[in-house]
């Protein structure tokens with residue numbers, strides 16, 4: 428374990444957001460330092476925290492806030508489908524700034540919030556694992572595939588330890604039929620990020636952010652060593668979802684990415700192998 432890491436000082440980008448707020452609460456008292464950054468207000472610092480407004484579009488600011496940090500958790504950006512005008516600066520340039528700042532500041536590890544939409548165009552009759560090629564289902568998904576690629580580059584070329592979390596549907600509880608497959612609960616999310624932060628030594632890893640759902644289609648068997656053992660199961664909410672009775676359209680129903688695949692779809696369903 429030549430590059431063994433003891434992660435004590437953690438920085439979160441996008442800390443004011445939905446996942447960031449849950450991590451903040453879940454990580455309270457867990458690390459020597461939690462440095463929280465966002466462009467939105469985050470409230471006052473609690474014990475063990477530092478709060479700094481910082482924009483991921485400003486690489487200088489990113490290098491400054493990463494001083495003395497062991498591990499960056501990169502959440503900031505556009506969290507769903509949007510125009511190229513929005514996606515490119517935030518999720519491509521901003522993401523590049525974060526990896527480059529981590530390298531420049533001597534950070535050892537980046538935990539990157541990727542998305543299941545990086546692989547959304549796999550057919551649902553095909554369960555997949557962490558070795559599959561990216562297969563994005565929207566512009567947002569392409570930007571996450573980019574984040575995984577730059578993560579791989581910075582691991583191989585610069586020796587950064589990188590994990591990419593292909594997060595499913597982060598919600599309090601599953602809200603529709605598809606989320607019976609893709610849901611990740613709050614407590615499982617905290618546990619997943621924690622494992623990726625504290626695991627002593629890895630070079631580059633992709634892991635699915637999904638709960639222990641009966642209908643899960645994404646296998647983490649190749650990254651079992653990380654110790655991610657999700658507890659919650661979307662099936663506990665199946666009755667509520669059946670009651671809603673919302674059916675997916677044929678394109679959405681065919682693929683892992685659901686409505687992200689059918690939005691703007693003018694392709695040929697028959698030709699998608």
Ligand SMILES: NC(=O)c1ccc[n+]([C@@H]2O[C@H](COP(=O)([O-])OP(=O)(O)OC[C@H]3O[C@@H](n4cnc5c(N)ncnc54)[C@H](O)[C@@H]3O)[C@@H](O)[C@H]2O)c1
Pocket residue numbers: 440441442443444445446447464465466467481482483484501502503504505506507517521540541542543593594595596597598
């Ligand atoms: N929520 C999900 O189900 C889900 C699923 C897959 C992936 N993800 C990914 O996880 C990450 C967090 O998602 P979320 O649901 O918490 O999103 P969110 O929108 O609630 O949080 C994102 C945060 O990033 C901040 N931000 C935006 N632009 C910024 C900038 N230029 N500089 C600094 N901060 C900026 C926002 O102010 C916001 O607080 C995103 O990268 C998203 O793509 C989320």
